[in-house]
Amino acid sequence: MVTDLPIPIRKGKAKSILESSVDSALLAIEIYNKPRTTFRSEGYISMMVIAWTKLFHAYFQATIGAKYYYKNPNGRFKKKDGEKLAWELSTCIRKYGKLSEAVKMNIKFFIRLRNKIEHRHINKKEVDVSIFGECQAFLFNYENFLVALFGEGYALHESLVFALQFSHMRSCQQIMANKSALAKDVQDIKKFIDDYRNSLPDEVFIAPEFSIKLLAMPKVSNTKRGDLAIDFVQLSQLSPEDQRTYDQVTALIKDKKIKVEGCNIGKLKPGGVCKTVNNRLGKRLITTVHHSWIVRIFNIRPRGSAEDPFETDTRFCHYDEAHKDYLYNDSWVDFLVSAFQEDKLTIDDMRRARYSDSKQCMNIDDFI
Incomplete structure (x- = not known):
């Protein structure tokens, strides 16, 4: 993990954000280690995502000031419920740009897994066991990054105790948990975990920064x-x-x-994009018609009459020559989910822009 030299901070907003980050991490550990916790994975992942996000915000506050907040075209800060919108974790990772591939893939794994878990009503004990190694790496990477950025004084290890929760007995709850593993939602989550791990190159998968x-x-x-x-x-x-x-x-x-070996693994057609976005948002928000508006407005792919169908924004979309259509990746889904969650885009906005007289494309980088 490549970082800057430790940043000295004594007081002010950066210190306050950093302390909040550490508190979130300690709360995540407390949730994970409580024997009777019934939402261990969900609580731990949510609090650790907050801890990572605030850690990045503390770093940016100390190094670039308020530039990690989104702004409107008129230069004013974007707000939601009266509060300024700051970069979400996926954007922080990209803007920082110095994390190793294994650390990045570990964080992205939990961003996507959190979205899957929080919209499902399941017994999550079987999920806890499946991702123990990744959970450990998620915490260890956080502490390593914390110490590298702000010094040994913020290390967590002196505050931690490794909780041992072994049992030779199979309780009724454990048996029911095994039965619930057959439920569709759990199978879907386990499939995501397996697919994500199998998609990683060997050097990333075996790295302790991804899973300990x-x-x-x-x-x-x-x-x-x-x-x-x-x-x-x-x-x-x-x-x-x-x-x-x-x-x-x-x-x-x-x-x-x-x-x-396969082709177009992980790529989605417009219908798949809409289904995935709606599932992650927890409601049916966009259709393929809406998606066609958004794609055109942001100029993600060329129009049907374009001479070169390969002129796509390759960060989000690729042309499938064999089937003569366009496929979209996880980054496009993440962008849409983030944009709608943070009210940076609405269906009404898309409709007005789609049917405006100018029909000018928007710069997607202004929304990232």
Whole structure:
């Protein structure tokens, strides 16, 4: 992770934002470690996303001032419910531009997973187990970034205790949780987790910054009396021989996943874009007709009469020559969800712009 030198802040808005970020991270840990928490993943992810966002805001406040707030074309700050709109986490990542690929993919994983979890009424215990490694990396990356930006004085490790929640008993609740894993919503979330992991290059997937793999090492009774009862060891700290042994053992108990080469994986047609956006917003907001307006207004792809169909905004859209149509990616979906959530765009705005006399395109960078 590439960062600047530690930034000294003693008082003022940047310090206040930073302290709020740390408080959010500590609350996330408290939620995760409470044995009776029934919304562990949802609460932990939500608070950690807030912690990351505020950490970036503190950095930007200390380095560029108020430039991390959105502005209208007239130069005034954009507002929602009377409050200035600041960059969301995905924009902060892009504007900062110095995070390693593994750290970025870990953060983006939780941004997208949060949107999926918060709109579903499910028993999330099975999700908790599935993403334990990514949750650990989400926190460790945060602390590393926090210390790199603002110094060791803000480290969290002295405030943390690793909560051990083991059980040899299968309670009725655990059995019901396993049954609920068959529910469609849970299957959808698990499919997203598997698809996301399989989409990553090997060097990102195995990086501890994306997901920390821990081994619990019980100790026999003739060890030193001051030793911990259990050591947690990262796989990356094992010798090559021990890692090979671990791989041989786990190969016996895990399903083998085979990656098959495919085309246009993860790309969406307009109908798929609308369905995904509506699901994440929790309501049916846009149709393919609305989508065609938005695409034209922002000049994401050329019109049907254009000579070169490949002249798309490749950040969001690509031309599929085999099928002679256009496909859209996750960045386009993220942009639409963010724009509608923050009231930067409305259907009425799109309708007025679509049927205006000028029909001039808007600069999408003004909305990002």
